[in-house]
Amino acid sequence: MEYFTLEEDRSSVYTGHIEGTHKWGLPGILRCPGCQVGWSGGAKSYPSVDLTPVAALADFEEPRAEPFEEYERLCALVRPLLPPGALVEPGAEFGPLVGKAQGRFGPLVALNPWVLLMQRETLEKLQAEGLRGLKGCRTELRFRQRNSPELLELEILPVGRLHPDCLPTGRRPPCPRCGREGLTLPDDRLLDAATLPAHLDLFRLEDFSTVIVCTRRFVDTCRRLGLDGVAFQPLPVK
Template sequence: MHYFIVEKDKSSDYTGIINGSHKWGLPGVISCPACKATWGDNSRTYPSADLTSVAALADFEEARAEPIEEYERLRDLVRPLLPPEAQLDPGTALGPIVGSAQGRFGPLVSPDPWWLLVQREALEKLQAEGLRGLKGCRTQLRFRQRNAPELLELELLSAGRLHTDCLPPNRQPPCPRCGRFGLTLPKTRLLDAATVPPHVDVFRLEDFSTVIVCTENFVNACQRLGLDGVAFHPLPVSR
């Protein structure tokens, strides 16, 4: 099996622009007691999360950093509302994208490297091809035009890791308390074959959540169906 990194197709003539953010989110962490880092990363998203039943909903509406005990309390509070395998790092974004959109969008849309949206018709075509793990979630985008498309955000579960051969030899392991993996994304990337999931055709890397990866089955289906808007870059795999 071959794998590819999914990114915005900068050569396309689509003009679509999205200005928005996810409705809720976990706070970042202030000075983790274990690694001393202050950080948060909203590139990991779970758009299917519905927090409306949470009593203290305001705790999830403002982006901020908190002491780690508060982050852990809020993380544990919403965990039952998320997929069982959800990776809930500090700053994780939750719920639908809320905001405005305008312009002409392709069947596939990547307004940020860590978001992947799809028009409903395109998603239905891909699902009909038998592709695995494609879950489209509604957005709350206001369009400034007639005949606006229905854009859904794909919920990308964390799976797969880069191989140690493309990482610094003197790297530190993830923080045992907050989970911070303080490495810069390497320019040369190698996917660890032993960590690749067998049950999904598009996913987000566990260790570098800004990277979206898909299988050759996903690429072939998009090309066969004429679904454009994103570019596919080969990702070497360790054997």
């Protein structure tokens, strides 16, 4: 199986621009009692998750850092609402993408390296081709124009990891309390074949959640159907 990263196409003719954030989120942590580090990720997002059943909803509305015990308390409230396979981390986000949008959008839209949107028609075409793991979620984007497209955000689960050969030697294991690995994304990336899912054509890496990965089947289908707006770069596997 061949794999590719999915990234913004900087040569694209599309002018679409979005300013938005997800409706809710976990706080970052001020200081982990295990690794003594304060941090927030934020690349793991689950737009299908509705937090309105949570009584203390206001605790998820303001980005901030909290003591580790408070972060753990809020995680416990969220976990029963997560989809199968979801992983949480400090700064994880939930609910629809809320904000403003304008301009001309392509069939696929890379809002940033870790958020992918599609026009509804695009998603339906890809699902009709049998591509696996494509779950579109509604957004709450306000367009400053008529005839605006319906953009859906893809909920992309974290699965798979980079191979140890492309990571620094002598690195520490993940923190047993908060899960932080503290690694910098390498320029030369190598996927670990033993960790890759056989049932998904689109996923994000578990250890580097900003990296969205797709299969050759996904790339070939997009090209055959003329679905553009993003760039694909091959990723070697070992």
